[in-house]
Amino acid sequence: MTAFLFDGHHIQPGEKFKNIVRIENYPYEIPYVVINGSADGPVLMLTAGVHNQEFIGIQSAVELAREFDPDHINGTVLIFPMVNRSGFEHRTMSYTYEDGKNFNRVFPGDPEGSISEIYAHWFVHDVFPLVDYCVDMHSGDNFEELTPYVYCQGNAAPEVMEKSLDMARDVNVPYIVVSNEYTHGLYNQAGTEGIPGILIERGNLSQRNTEDSTMMKNDVYNIMVGLGMLRHRKHAASTDGIVLSDCIYQMSPQRGLWYPRWNKGTYVTKGSLIGEIHNYFGEVIYTCRAETDGVILYQTKSLNILEDDVMACIGVIDR
Numbered sequence: 044m045t046a047f048l049f050d051g052h053h054i055q056p057g058e059k060f061k062n063i064v065r066i067e068n069y070p071y072e073i074p075y076v077v078i079n080g081s082a083d084g085p086v087l088m089l090t091a092g093v094h095n096q097e098f099i100g101i102q103s104a105v106e107l108a109r110e111f112d113p114d115h116i117n118g119t120v121l122i123f124p125m126v127n128r129s130g131f132e133h134r135t136m137s138y139t140y141e142d143g144k145n146f147n148r149v150f151p152g153d154p155e156g157s158i159s160e161i162y163a164h165w166f167v168h169d170v171f172p173l174v175d176y177c178v179d180m181h182s183g184d185n186f187e188e189l190t191p192y193v194y195c196q197g198n199a200a201p202e203v204m205e206k207s208l209d210m211a212r213d214v215n216v217p218y219i220v221v222s223n224e225y226t227h228g229l230y231n232q233a234g235t236e237g238i239p240g241i242l243i244e245r246g247n248l249s250q251r252n253t254e255d256s257t258m259m260k261n262d263v264y265n266i267m268v269g270l271g272m273l274r275h276r277k278h279a280a281s282t283d284g285i286v287l288s289d290c291i292y293q294m295s296p297q298r299g300l301w302y303p304r305w306n307k308g309t310y311v312t313k314g315s316l317i318g319e320i321h322n323y324f325g326e327v328i329y330t331c332r333a334e335t336d337g338v339i340l341y342q343t344k345s346l347n348i349l350e351d352d353v354m355a356c357i358g359v360i361d362r
C-alpha cells in the first residue's frame with residue numbers, strides 16, 4: 044500500500060483528503076477529493092462539471108466523494124466535482140466565462156493559450172500521468188434533452204478501446220456510442236494518452252433529480268466493481284446496451300424558433316420529419332429530416348435554435 048501523491052500532498056492509504064489546487068496562470072482554485080483506499084488497486088479519476096450546467100453529473104460527483112469509504116476501496120479515486128468552476132460561477136451555458144470556449148473541445152490544451160487551453164494542458168500534463176481509468180459525468184444542458192447513453196473510446200490503442208468498452212458495458216443505459224474522436228474532449232484525450240475512459244450522459248435540460256443522480260452513482264459503483272476497486276459491493280449484471288458505431292449530428296442552417304417533432308429516444312427512419320425551424324412570424328423556414336435510420340440520442344428542446352447548432356443527434360443502429 045502506498046501514499047498517493049497529488050499537488051505536493053501525500054495522501055496515505057485509508058485516508059480521504061479534500062482540498063483545492065491552484066494552477067499556474069489559471070484564475071480559479073479547483074476543488075478535488077482523493078479517496079486513497081486501504082488496499083492497492085488502480086487510480087480512477089471522476090470528473091463532473093466539464094459542462095457546468097449539466098447538474099446530474101456534478102451532484103453525483105459531490106455525493107460520491109462524501110459516500111466513498113477508503114476502507115472499502117482497492118486503489119484510489121481522484122474526484123474533480125466542479126471542473127468548469129468559471130462557467131458555473133457565472134452561470135454560462137457550459138462555456139468558460141473568460142474565453143467563451145467549450146472545455147470539452149480544447150484538449151490537449153496549450154500552456155501559452157487562453158485559460159481553457161492552459162487548464163486542459165494542466166490536466167494532460169499534471170493529472171493524466173497519475174490516472175489509470177477515467178469517467179466523465181455529463182447530462183443534458185439547459186437546451187438539451189437526451190436518452191441515457193455512454194460514450195466509449197473508439198480511436199485509441201486496441202487494449203484501451205477494449206477496456207473502455209468493458210467500462211461502458213457496466214453503465215446501465217440502453218445505448219453505447221463508440222466515439223471516433225481522439226482529442227478535443229477530456230476522455231478522448233485520455234484515451235490517446237493510454238487511459239481507458241468513458242463519458243456518461245444522464246438527465247435533461249439542466250434539471251436535477253435524485254432518480255438520475257442515483258442512477259449515475261450506481262453506474263460509477265458498478266464500474267468500480269468491474270475494475271476490482273470495491274470490496275463490499277456486488278457486480279450488477281452488465282446491461283445489453285446496444286453498441287452504436289456512429290451518430291449523425293444534424294446541424295441547423297440558421298437560427299430561429301425550433302419545434303422538435305419527437306421525444307428523445309424515439310426511433311426514426313431516414314427521411315422522416317425531425318423538426319421545423321420557424322421565423323418570428325411562425326412561418327416554417329426550414330424542415331429537418333432524418334439523414335439516417337436510428338434513435339434520437341439527444342436533441343435541442345429549447346425554443347431557440349442557433350446557427351450551426353445540433354438540432355438532433357441520431358445514433359445509427361447497425362442491423
Ligand SMILES: [Zn+2]
Nearest residue numbers: 094097181182
Ligand atoms: Zn456535456
